[in-house]
Amino acid sequence: SNLRVYILCLFTCFDSLVALSPGQPCGGVVQGLNGTIESPGFPHGYPNYANCTWIIVTGERNRIQLSFHTFALEEDFDIVSIYDGQPQPGNLKMRLSGFMLPSPIVSSGSILALWFTTDFAVSAQGFKAIFEVLPSHTCGNPGLIPRGIIHGTRYNIGDKIRYSCVMGYILEGHAVLTCIVSPGSGASWDFPAPFCRAEGACGGTLRGTTGTITSPHFPSEYENNADCTWSILAEPGDTIALVFTDFQLEDRYDFLEISGTEAPSIW
16 A cells, blocks of 8 residues: 555665664654654663654544653753654754653644654653544644643534633733644644743743744733843744734834844844
């Protein structure tokens, strides 16, 4: 069948990406409706110089949801790279490191890949991830947000979920997400997940493929003497698009300065 031929190609095409750490095999092509992927040695710590690639493959019209149940890596030096498709630079979705549990990840197609690399020293517990094949009519779990609460447990087309924040934090972004029909990928949430910021605080560091930034108390008026800085971080080689949907500041007295780091510039 076409699927069998494609899986055979995955074994041969990406053989160079699937390496073995000393005495501990890791990586490979993974199939099935669900399953578990663990860092080598989990839960007792992973080795140095690990280099493992897992490629999850499902049927042509399905997608894959990956949920981390445990995540502990040496920050900035031991990394899990997630690819939405084959493990090629153009498909890089995100790079994960540190000790914060990532939100569930849903592929846009029938392949999702993980590439795990570690440096020469210092390790941690590692990670355990559960993957599940999603039929085309579901958006999958959009995940919890730090200091947030999610309301709703159904993720099929037409279903809605609502986010709120714990006391002392204010929601930024869309509180209600709806699972809608998405051309080419079956179903997707209509907006990215929001985030929670501390009351009276503004600014922060934002990661991910999409997000929303608002002035304090928007759509109400912002306060006097506000001083907020947001940093948006993208992967090397990526660019960032900033689209304004609302903009109203006191002319000549209140300013928003936007600067880029690759080619020094300020607007």
